[in-house]
Amino acid sequence: MSVDLQALGRRAKIAAPKLARLNTQQRNEALLAIADALEAHTDEILAANAKDVEAARAKGLTDALVDRLNLQGRLTGIVADVRKIVALPDPVGCEYDQRVLENGLRIARRTTPIGVIGVIYEARPNVTVDVVTLCIKSGNAVLLRGGSETIESNTALVRVMKAALAQTAVPTDGIQLIESTDRDLILAMLHMYEYIDMIIPRGGAALHKLCRENSMIPVITGGIGVCHIYVDETADQERALEIIYNAKTSRPSVCNSLDTVLVNEKIAAEFLPRVVDFLSAGGVTFRAEPRALAALNGITQKGVQAARPEDFDTEWMSLVLGLKVVDTLDEAIEHINTHSQNHSDSILTHNMADAERFLNEVDSSAVFVNASTRFNDGAQFGLGAEIAVSTQKLHARGPMGLEELTTYKWVVIGDGQIRV
Amino acid sequence: MSVDLQALGRRAKIAAPKLARLNTQQRNEALLAIADALEAHTDEILAANAKDVEAARAKGLTDALVDRLNLQGRLTGIVADVRKIVALPDPVGCEYDQRVLENGLRIARRTTPIGVIGVIYEARPNVTVDVVTLCIKSGNAVLLRGGSETIESNTALVRVMKAALAQTAVPTDGIQLIESTDRDLILAMLHMYEYIDMIIPRGGAALHKLCRENSMIPVITGGIGVCHIYVDETADQERALEIIYNAKTSRPSVCNSLDTVLVNEKIAAEFLPRVVDFLSAGGVTFRAEPRALAALNGITQKGVQAARPEDFDTEWMSLVLGLKVVDTLDEAIEHINTHSQNHSDSILTHNMADAERFLNEVDSSAVFVNASTRFNDGAQFGLGAEIAVSTQKLHARGPMGLEELTTYKWVVIGDGQIRV
Numbered sequence: 026m027s028v029d030l031q032a033l034g035r036r037a038k039i040a041a042p043k044l045a046r047l048n049t050q051q052r053n054e055a056l057l058a059i060a061d062a063l064e065a066h067t068d069e070i071l072a073a074n075a076k077d078v079e080a081a082r083a084k085g086l087t088d089a090l091v092d093r094l095n096l097q098g099r100l101t102g103i104v105a106d107v108r109k110i111v112a113l114p115d116p117v118g119c120e121y122d123q124r125v126l127e128n129g130l131r132i133a134r135r136t137t138p139i140g141v142i143g144v145i146y147e148a149r150p151n152v153t154v155d156v157v158t159l160c161i162k163s164g165n166a167v168l169l170r171g172g173s174e175t176i177e178s179n180t181a182l183v184r185v186m187k188a189a190l191a192q193t194a195v196p197t198d199g200i201q202l203i204e205s206t207d208r209d210l211i212l213a214m215l216h217m218y219e220y221i222d223m224i225i226p227r228g229g230a231a232l233h234k235l236c237r238e239n240s241m242i243p244v245i246t247g248g249i250g251v252c253h254i255y256v257d258e259t260a261d262q263e264r265a266l267e268i269i270y271n272a273k274t275s276r277p278s279v280c281n282s283l284d285t286v287l288v289n290e291k292i293a294a295e296f297l298p299r300v301v302d303f304l305s306a307g308g309v310t311f312r313a314e315p316r317a318l319a320a321l322n323g324i325t326q327k328g329v330q331a332a333r334p335e336d337f338d339t340e341w342m343s344l345v346l347g348l349k350v351v352d353t354l355d356e357a358i359e360h361i362n363t364h365s366q367n368h369s370d371s372i373l374t375h376n377m378a379d380a381e382r383f384l385n386e387v388d389s390s391a392v393f394v395n396a397s398t399r400f401n402d403g404a405q406f407g408l409g410a411e412i413a414v415s416t417q418k419l420h421a422r423g424p425m426g427l428e429e430l431t432t433y434k435w436v437v438i439g440d441g442q443i444r445v
Numbered sequence: 446m447s448v449d450l451q452a453l454g455r456r457a458k459i460a461a462p463k464l465a466r467l468n469t470q471q472r473n474e475a476l477l478a479i480a481d482a483l484e485a486h487t488d489e490i491l492a493a494n495a496k497d498v499e500a501a502r503a504k505g506l507t508d509a510l511v512d513r514l515n516l517q518g519r520l521t522g523i524v525a526d527v528r529k530i531v532a533l534p535d536p537v538g539c540e541y542d543q544r545v546l547e548n549g550l551r552i553a554r555r556t557t558p559i560g561v562i563g564v565i566y567e568a569r570p571n572v573t574v575d576v577v578t579l580c581i582k583s584g585n586a587v588l589l590r591g592g593s594e595t596i597e598s599n600t601a602l603v604r605v606m607k608a609a610l611a612q613t614a615v616p617t618d619g620i621q622l623i624e625s626t627d628r629d630l631i632l633a634m635l636h637m638y639e640y641i642d643m644i645i646p647r648g649g650a651a652l653h654k655l656c657r658e659n660s661m662i663p664v665i666t667g668g669i670g671v672c673h674i675y676v677d678e679t680a681d682q683e684r685a686l687e688i689i690y691n692a693k694t695s696r697p698s699v700c701n702s703l704d705t706v707l708v709n710e711k712i713a714a715e716f717l718p719r720v721v722d723f724l725s726a727g728g729v730t731f732r733a734e735p736r737a738l739a740a741l742n743g744i745t746q747k748g749v750q751a752a753r754p755e756d757f758d759t760e761w762m763s764l765v766l767g768l769k770v771v772d773t774l775d776e777a778i779e780h781i782n783t784h785s786q787n788h789s790d791s792i793l794t795h796n797m798a799d800a801e802r803f804l805n806e807v808d809s810s811a812v813f814v815n816a817s818t819r820f821n822d823g824a825q826f827g828l829g830a831e832i833a834v835s836t837q838k839l840h841a842r843g844p845m846g847l848e849e850l851t852t853y854k855w856v857v858i859g860d861g862q863i864r865v
Contacts, residue, residue, distance in 0.1 A: 042782065046806055118805075124827060130816055132826060135804070139838050218657065222838055237638065238661050243839040264861035271863035362462065384555070384856050385538075386466055396550060396859030405864065406552055406855065407544060418559050418642055418852040419663040419840040432838040435826065436804050439816030441684035443691035444825065 030213050033168060033201040034220030037141045040198035041166040045138040047194050049115040055195040056158055060107040062189035063154070063182075067100055073181035074150065081148075081174050094148045094175050103151050107158050113409040116427040117164045120436070128442050134433040138164030140222035142430065143214055143242065144412075147228045148172035153182045157200055159412050163430035166199040168221060170214060173206030180204055215240040223420075225413050245425065247390070247415040250280040250368025251340050252398045255357040255383070258291035260373040264395070265296070266303045268373060269346075272397040274307045278342050280414060281369045281401040285337055285347035287357045293320035293350045300348065301327050309344045312336040316350035337364045354379050358386045365389055367416045369398035390416050390423035450633050453588060453621040454640030457561045460618035461586040465558040467614050469535040475615035476578055480527040482609035483574070483602075487520050493601035494570065501568075501594050514568045514595050523571050527578050533829040536847040537584045540856070548862050554853040558584030560642035562850065563634055563662065564832075567648045568592035573602045576645075577620055579832050583850035586619040588641060590634060593626030600624055635660040643840075645833050665845065667810070667835040670700040670788025671760050672818045675777040675803070678711035679795040684815070685716070686723045688793060689766075692817040694727045698762050700834060701789045701821040705757055705767035707777045713740035713770045720768070721747050729764045732756040736770035757784045774799050778806045785809055787836045789818035810836050810843035 044052075063070065074096040081091045096103075116136060123133040142165050146152045153171055160167040171179040183202040190197045203210055215224065215236060224244045226236045236244045254272060256265050272283035288296055297320045301311060310328030313321060314337075321329060329348075336347050337360075351357045361370050371393035372383040380394040391401040401423060403411025408426030415421045421429035464472075483490065494516040501511045516523075536556060543553040562585050566572045573591055580587040591599040603622040610617045623630055635644065635656060644664045646656045656664045674692060676685050692703035708716055717740045721731060730748030733741060734757075741749060749768075756767050757780075771777045781790050791813035792803040800814040811821040821843060823831025828846030835841045841849035 042806065042808065126825075126827060130820065137805075137808075140808075241658050243663055243837070261861065267863055268861065275864055380858075385557075386462065388462065388557075388560075389854065391855035391857060393857045394859060396857055396862045397864050399864035400550065400857060400862070401855070405546075407546060417663070422852055423855045432842055434809065435811035435821070435843045437811060437813045437816055437820060438800070438804075439814060441681065441688065442816045442820070443687055444695055444817050444819035 028203055028205040028207070028210060030203065030210055030217070031220075033203065034141070034217045036198040037166040037168050037201045038220045040196040041138070041140045043196045044161070044166055044199045045117075045140075045164045047164065049117075051194040052115070052161055052164065053111045055161055055190055055193040056107055056111045058189040058193050059158060059161075059186050060104045062185050063100060063104050063107070066185045070100065070178070070181045070185060071096060074178040076177040077150075077175050086174070090148065090174075094150060094172075094178065096150055096178060099151065103154050107154065110158050110162050110410060113162065113427060116162070116431050129439065130442050131438045133436050135436045136428070136431040136433050139430060139432050141166045141168060141220055143168045143170070143221040143224045145170045145211060145214070145224065145226045145228065145232065145236070146172060147232075148174040150175045150178035150182060152227060153179045153202075154186070156412060157183070157186055159410055159427060159430060161195055161199070163427050165430055166201075168201045168203070168214070170203045170211060176204070176206055211235065212239055215242060218242045227413060243420070245413055245415045245421065246417045247368075247413055248280050249340060249366045249416065250282075251284045251338060251365050252281060252368055253285045253287060253361045253365060253370045254283055254398065255287040255289075255351070255354075255361070255370075255372045256292070256296060257289045257354065257372065257374040257376065257379060259375040261375070262292070262296055262299065265373045266299060268371070268395070268397050269300060270304055270307060272371070272399055273304060273309055273346050274344065275399055277344050280340070281398050282342075283346065283398055284339065284341050285349060285364070287349050287351050287360060288317070288320075289357075290316070290350050290352050293317065297321050297348060297350075301329060304346060307344070309346050311346050311348050313348040314350070317348040320350055340366070354382060358383065361387050361389070368414070369393070369401040371396060371398050390414065448623055448625040448627070448630060450623065450630055450637070451640075453623065454561070454637045456618040457586040457588050457621045458640045460616040461558070461560045463616045464581070464586055464619045465537075465560075465584045467584065469537075471614040472535075472581055472584065473531045475581055475610055475613040476527055476531045478609040478613050479578060479581075479606050480524050482605050483520060483524050483527070486605045490520065490598070490601045490605060491516060493597040496597040497570075497595050506594070510568065510594075514570060514598065516570055516598060519571065523574050527574065530578050530582050530830060533582065533847060536582075536851050549859065550862050551858045553856050555856045556848070556851040556853050559850060559852050561586045561588060561640055563588045563590070563641040563644045565590045565631060565634070565644065565646045565648065565652065565656070566592065567652075568594040570595045570598035570602060572647060573599045573622075574606070576832060577603070577606055579830055579847060579850060581615055581619070583847050585850055586621075588621045588623070588634070590623045590631060596624070596626055631655065632659055635662060638662045647833060663840070665833055665835045665841065666837045667788075667833055668700050669760060669786045669836065671704045671758060671785050672701060672788055673705045673707060673781045673785060673790045674703055674818065675707040675771070675774075675781070675790075675792045676712070676716060677709045677774065677792065677794045677796065677799060680793040681795070682712070682716055682719065685793045686719060688791070688815070688817050689720060690724055690727060692791070692819055693724060693729055693766050694764065695817075695819055697764050700760070701818050702762075703766065703818055704759065704761050705769060705784070707769050707771050707780060708737070708740075709777075710736070710770050710772050713737065717741050717768060717770075721749060724766065727764070729766050731766050731768050733768040734770070737768040740770055760786070774802060778803065781807050781809070788834070789813070789821040791816060791818050810834065
């Protein structure tokens with residue numbers, strides 16, 4: 026199917042200022058209309074989704090992948106999430122850094138929508154609703170490019186949402202879906218800086234690299250984590266085992282799950298066998314570098330095997346855990362800053378000076394003391410919503426909620442001031 | 446001269462975390478050492494600068510351009526500015542958005558240096574000192590690419606500053622100057638995302654376009670403004686004349702100076718002749734679209750000529766002013782959002798509802814009510830310093846001071862919390 030991408034971008038760009046100037050109530054009414062419409066059109070949406078599921082099975086996708094794109098039984102939760110967004114505070118129009126200058130000018134930074142957000146994502150149709158509703162809530166227009174495996178679902182979802190918007194103050198052109206699975210359109214989209222203000226890729230490392238290397242539009246990279254926990258000799262070992270177990274096993278396929286445990290050499294011989302005992306009961310297997318293997322007395326039962334060097338640069342996304350012994354806090358920080366993807370890292374210690382050094386010197390989006398890395402999440406941090414987790418440093422770092430879908434302008438009110 | 450750009454980047458990248466972990470006093474001591482060294486080596490710096498000035502004259506550069514790169518008589522002011530930066534508050538390590546979650550986790554955003562800042566600039570050697578000292582103050586390493594016309598001055602300045610740093614805690618590798626005028630190195634620099642975290646171009650539209658279209662590193666575009674003042678029928682016309690005069694004539698060559706005056710049709714016949722009278726006394730000439738010409742009774746004396754359409758997309762940088770009549774506030778906002786570069790725009794009015802609409806709907810980095818556009822400036826806004834003025838929307842918008850040279854990380858302190 027041929028798509029006029031420039032036309033989609035132009036329509037979103039023209040809709041953006043109209044959307045930006047709506048008030049809170051108008052945007053919330055649109056979200057409620059979307060929630061109602063998704064409920065009213067459940068059959069239509071699930072019928073479209075069933076085509077995607079069938080096509081995915083026919084293509085031989087794994088059960089896990091097919092499950093990701095299946096909306097059956099999930100639409101109620103998706104609709105409930107839309108209604109939750111209505112209840113969140115409006116991120117637009119907030120003022121901060123207010124001051125009155127000596128000359129009497131009153132200045133402040135005032136939050137405003139960014140404009141048009143481009144989102145490139147993979148086979149999760151729930152993301153379509155998430156992104157559209159977070160963008161409307163924050164006054165932004167959006168241009169969506171979803172995964173080819175969910176083209177039927179996405180088309181149906183966007184059709185239903187746009188029809189709902191037609192009854193509201195939000196311009197339907199504020200939502201644009203690229204109804205094509207042509208991958209060349211991604212590159213074309215990345216060049217459309219006249220029309221798009223920010224690109225959020227949600228997918229694997231290859232997608233992020235493609236965006237970083239080709240985009241002429243600011244890109245939020247993230248969502249990839251090689252996450253570490255460093256256990257020093259003062260840590261409470263019982264709690265350490267619980268935290269490591271939680272960080273590794275509670276949801277191994279997500280980006281804030283644990284990949285590598287670093288253990289101070291003073292406790293390695295005592296603590297590492299306990300880690301292996303405790304976590305192997307949960308199905309975890311281990312990749313241990315030589316000193317960790319030695320601390321384990323070279324055991325290779327319980328799923329312990331020698332680590333290859335590249336293992337410490339691997340985001341496992343599964344029940345595999347790297348084990349390494351370090352001599353000092355410095356070595357732990359050095360290892361983390363070399364091998365992490367600047368996502369989530371934690372120190373378990375009772376030494377608050379060392380904890381403070383870890384917080385300052387580990388260069389990650391979220392740094393933890395005596396807590397699981399799994400907390401790096403918009404909902405957990407109280408942001409109310411999450412459109413992405415950024416591991417780059419500009420604009421937003423860590424979980425991005427509604428506030429991170431806004432920018433600011435300087436607002437200056439005078440009564441005739443001139444610059445002298 | 447052949448330059449190993451990768452090596453420069455690697456050195457800056459290695460120095461960055463060392464610089465980031467210094468305390469406020471250590472960074473301030475380094476700035477004072479730089480100030481002292483610039484004073485002590487004035488002769489050496491001016492001798493190098495004299496070579497640049499001589500070469501510029503030999504190449505036939507205009508007096509204005511030669512003046513821009515001349516340091517004679519300016520070093521005292523530059524040194525005084527360095528000492529002012531010492532007195533500014535440390536932007537690093539500030540916490541905000543602190544909260545205690547229900548599970549007892551204490552979380553906050555904590556400001557941190559960005560890492561390595563790449564700055565590409567033109568023939569202003571004072572920028573070399575500005576950028577280096579602002580980066581040190583904010584804990585960042587810096588990779589500099591200055592204009593070819595100031596290569597001798599920049600080399601001398603950086604040599605003196607690095608020698609000064611050798612006596613301080615700041616690693617000398619934290620400052621890297623590309624000692625080459627090979628333009629291909631700019632492109633190579635824009636691809637070095639392993640080593641550089643942010644690119645700040647300071648120059649004309651062509652440089653900004655080059656960076657936007659080629660950089661794999663986040664770029665802060667800005668510094669270009671087609672600035673507007675809209676005068677409505679309720680405005681105080683006496684004050685309006687003073688503001689327009691100030692915005693146009695106080696420094697016409699800078700980006701926040703006025704380019705176009707929009708006048709409501711209700712007062713056009715009364716007010717536009719006054720504008721022409723008042724400003725032509727200051728040497729201003731005018732480009733008037735047909736309705737403005739009509740309001741001026743078609744006068745073509747006093748430097749009034751018919752505007753060409755492209756005049757309203759021109760950043761004049763000189764004593765030329767566009768004049769246009771609009772019927773409504775909507776038309777004024779529409780014109781501004783179409784023709785501005787999102788820099789600085791002002792409304793002169795006594796109608797506060799219209800002022801509020803202007804503030805919300807004009808999509809510029811700074812929007813003003815009853816004040817001159819010339820105030821869009823870091824020092825004027827009380828930021829204490831300015832490394833650039835951003836007209837893009839991510840990370841920073843408007844004047845960028847020390848705070849805008851930092852990012853943040855989430856800091857989370859627990860006592861054994863796991864995610865349930």
